[in-house]
Amino acid sequence: MWQLSPHTTLLGKLWRCTFLVFCGAVFMFLVLPVLIVLPLSFNSEPYFNYPMPGFSWRWYQNIVENEMWMVSAKNSIIVGLASTALAVTLGTLAALGLSKPSLPLKKLIVGILISPMIVPLVITGVGMYIFYAKYNLTGNLPGIIIAHTVIGTPFVLISVTAALAGFNLNIARAGQSLGATPTYVFFKITMPLIMPGIIYGGLLAFTSSLDELVVVMFLAGVEERTIPMQMWTGLREQLSPSVLAAATILVILLVGLLLAAELLRRRRERYFVSAK
Amino acid sequence: MDKPHVQFIDVEKSYDGETLVVEKLNLDIFSGEFLTILGPSGSGKSTCLSMLAGFETATCGEIKLHGKSINSVAPHKRNFGVVFQNYALFPHMTVFDNLMFPLKVRKIPLADAHKKVHRALEMVWMGGFADRWPSQLSGGQQQRIAVARALVFTPDLILMDEPLGALDRQLREQLQQEIKQIHNELGVTFVYVTHDQNEAMTMSDRVAIFNQGVIQQLATPDSLYECPMNAFVAEFFGTNNRLIGKVLQDNGETCRVELKDGSQVEALAVNIHEAGTRTTLAIRPERVLIQPNRDDCPNVYKVKVKELTYRGDHIRIHTSLCENEDFVVKISNNEKKVNMNPGETVEIGWRVEDCRALDPYCSDSVCPI
Ligand SMILES: Nc1ncnc2c1ncn2[C@@H]1O[C@H](COP(=O)(O)OP(=O)(O)O)[C@@H](O)[C@H]1O
Ligand SMILES: [Mg+2]
Numbered sequence: 271m272w273q274l275s276p277h278t279t280l281l282g283k284l285w286r287c288t289f290l291v292f293c294g295a296v297f298m299f300l301v302l303p304v305l306i307v308l309p310l311s312f313n314s315e316p317y318f319n320y321p322m323p324g325f326s327w328r329w330y331q332n333i334v335e336n337e338m339w340m341v342s343a344k345n346s347i348i349v350g351l352a353s354t355a356l357a358v359t360l361g362t363l364a365a366l367g368l369s370k371p372s373l374p375l376k377k378l379i380v381g382i383l384i385s386p387m388i389v390p391l392v393i394t395g396v397g398m399y400i401f402y403a404k405y406n407l408t409g410n411l412p413g414i415i416i417a418h419t420v421i422g423t424p425f426v427l428i429s430v431t432a433a434l435a436g437f438n439l440n441i442a443r444a445g446q447s448l449g450a451t452p453t454y455v456f457f458k459i460t461m462p463l464i465m466p467g468i469i470y471g472g473l474l475a476f477t478s479s480l481d482e483l484v485v486v487m488f489l490a491g492v493e494e495r496t497i498p499m500q501m502w503t504g505l506r507e508q509l510s511p512s513v514l515a516a517a518t519i520l521v522i523l524l525v526g527l528l529l530a531a532e533l534l535r536r537r538r539e540r541y542f543v544s545a546k
Numbered sequence: 547m548d549k550p551h552v553q554f555i556d557v558e559k560s561y562d563g564e565t566l567v568v569e570k571l572n573l574d575i576f577s578g579e580f581l582t583i584l585g586p587s588g589s590g591k592s593t594c595l596s597m598l599a600g601f602e603t604a605t606c607g608e609i610k611l612h613g614k615s616i617n618s619v620a621p622h623k624r625n626f627g628v629v630f631q632n633y634a635l636f637p638h639m640t641v642f643d644n645l646m647f648p649l650k651v652r653k654i655p656l657a658d659a660h661k662k663v664h665r666a667l668e669m670v671w672m673g674g675f676a677d678r679w680p681s682q683l684s685g686g687q688q689q690r691i692a693v694a695r696a697l698v699f700t701p702d703l704i705l706m707d708e709p710l711g712a713l714d715r716q717l718r719e720q721l722q723q724e725i726k727q728i729h730n731e732l733g734v735t736f737v738y739v740t741h742d743q744n745e746a747m748t749m750s751d752r753v754a755i756f757n758q759g760v761i762q763q764l765a766t767p768d769s770l771y772e773c774p775m776n777a778f779v780a781e782f783f784g785t786n787n788r789l790i791g792k793v794l795q796d797n798g799e800t801c802r803v804e805l806k807d808g809s810q811v812e813a814l815a816v817n818i819h820e821a822g823t824r825t826t827l828a829i830r831p832e833r834v835l836i837q838p839n840r841d842d843c844p845n846v847y848k849v850k851v852k853e854l855t856y857r858g859d860h861i862r863i864h865t866s867l868c869e870n871e872d873f874v875v876k877i878s879n880n881e882k883k884v885n886m887n888p889g890e891t892v893e894i895g896w897r898v899e900d901c902r903a904l905d906p907y908c909s910d911s912v913c914p915i
Contacts, residue, residue, distance in 0.1 A: 291772055438634060440632060440634040441635075442635075443601050443630075443634070444628060444636075444695075445622075446600075446621040446622045447599055447628035448622075448648035448651055448695065449648050450622055450624050451620075454623075459636055463637065546900065
């Protein structure tokens with residue numbers, strides 16, 4: 271990829287230069303800020319600038335000892351896991367239903383289901399606040415879980431739909447002809463084969479829940495605050511590297527999850543997809 | 547061949563509620579026979595097989611198995627082995643687990659099931675491949691496994707939808723023989739779909755020729771070839787020379803037909819209407835005689851040789867006769883040397899019984915004459 275072939279034209283070389291400059295810009299504006307900020311969470315002094323006077327774990331200790339941080343971590347995990355489980359179930363079922371060629375009004379249904387991805391979160395948040403208040407779903411975790419399920423489902427729907435597009439319908443038919451009920455075929459054949467899509471959708475739903483702030487601000491009270499909300503208030507009240515420590519933990523967690531999913535996918539592929 | 551194993555009774559299918567993909571299909575399939583559905587692509591063959599397997603429901607009509615309607619029986623309760631063109635093996639299971647799948651679902655005792663799996667693998671000459679993953683097998687091997695999986699649970703019926711369509715010619719011919727051999731050994735009823743007339747000819751007990759959702763003719767391969775009842779069958783099954791003409795005189799058994807250039811042909815009156823209507827004459831290339839004896843051959847014409855193609859076992863002489871620009875004569879490549887060159891004029895002819903007068907081939911408005 272980096273080697274230019276000997277017959278590359280001048281235009282081709284120019285194009286390659288532009289490409290590299292663009293890649294550099296992406297790195298600088300997207301990745302560098304994160305990489306610069308994260309080490310500051312190990313700063314021994316409560317300041318946000320380099321050079322750091324010394325290394326310390328104090329901000330991490332701060333988080334662990336602070337009850338507000340612990341409550342918000344617990345809330346984030348509960349909301350994240352519960353809403354992901356719901357989003358994965360609903361999104362997968364929706365994708366399966368929408369893969370039937372005979373379904374009427376398919377485009378309309380897809381449009382409605384993925385609208386939380388398109389509509390600005392502030393608007394979604396206001397709408398949910400007004401609507402959920404009627405059913406006592408504000409100021410408690412179930413309300414936030416439902417809201418995050420709504421936000422996470424489109425990710426699952428899209429990734430499972432993509433996985434199903436590569437799924438050969440005759441494989442499911444073969445399963446049925448061999449005597450398996452549709453349910454058995456789904457759990458033993460269809461689901462294992464679209465599992466990468468389900469896992470990716472689930473990961474996206476989980477991360478979207480984990481760093482969602484806007485809707486939580488509308489729906490959560492003090493007791494239900496999540497990590498992003500705690501970070502937000504932390505940033506506004508007393509700016510301390512604790513916020514950075516929390517962010518570092520989140521980044522490492524998410525990168526770890528994505529890596530795990532990728533490794534899982536490669537191992538499966540080694541068995542039965544590539545080889546040929 | 548007594549009571550039908552499977553019956554299609556007035557079966558129709560439409561996907562969109564407007565166009566009929568299958569029209570009033572009536573078909574009896576007998577126990578133990580190898581029945582092939584042959585037709586061009588898009589003629590509704592797969593749709594028929596899907597309805598039989600239960601993947602699609604018939605818009606109207608009835609499908610019966612052993613005399614009982616199976617319209618409302620779910621596919622997994624039908625006990626049919628199905629083989630698809632693209633193999634449809636379960637990629638996340640080994641060959642062994644693929645074959646165990648139908649046995650597990652049926653809760654066959656493990657020892658028994660293992661025995662069945664090994665017997666089925668032996669049957670398709672894949673005994674040593676139980677531990678492979680499907681992705682580690684070639685196309686032909688995958689299809690053998692798919693066949694083994696379709697017969698390991700002793701199904702009532704085996705359905706195959708163009709199972710050899712994705713393989714190259716040599717492999718295809720080998721698997722044709724293997725499948726045929728399995729059919730002979732097991733004696734189970736086969737319903738086989740293909741668009742390849744050679745495949746249909748070599749494998750089948752009977753062939754149903756399909757076009758536009760209608761069975762054109764259902765017969766044994768030899769009678770389809772020798773006695774096609776309409777122009778579509780004559781064209782589709784085997785090579786054929788087609789001449790278009792007008793019925794001059796219907797003598798019952800035979801008829802006189804006038805070609806566009808005014809010459810006349812004596813033909814068997816198989817499927818014609820009254821004098822004055824159009825007809826298609828069908829003559830097999832190998833039944834055309836060179837320099838025929840005028841006594842037993844009333845149809846003799848002078849044609850110009852356009853081209854000779856050498857085919858090893860036979861030689862094809864391309865000529866033009868009347869408006870047919872590619873009238874082909876096949877002569878076998880035996881000790882009698884062919885001494886003929888392009889540009890020469892020769893006399894050709896055919897016997898009355900080798901020339902069948904059939905229905906007009908194309909729609910009324912388009913055809914010449
Ligand atoms: N699931 C489907 N939905 C709509 N139309 C279909 C479907 N399957 C097949 N058809 C149409 O039905 C006709 C017959 O198709 P098919 O049975 O697959 O033919 P064949 O197997 O002989 O090639 C074709 O015109 C095809 O476009
Ligand atoms: Mg087909």
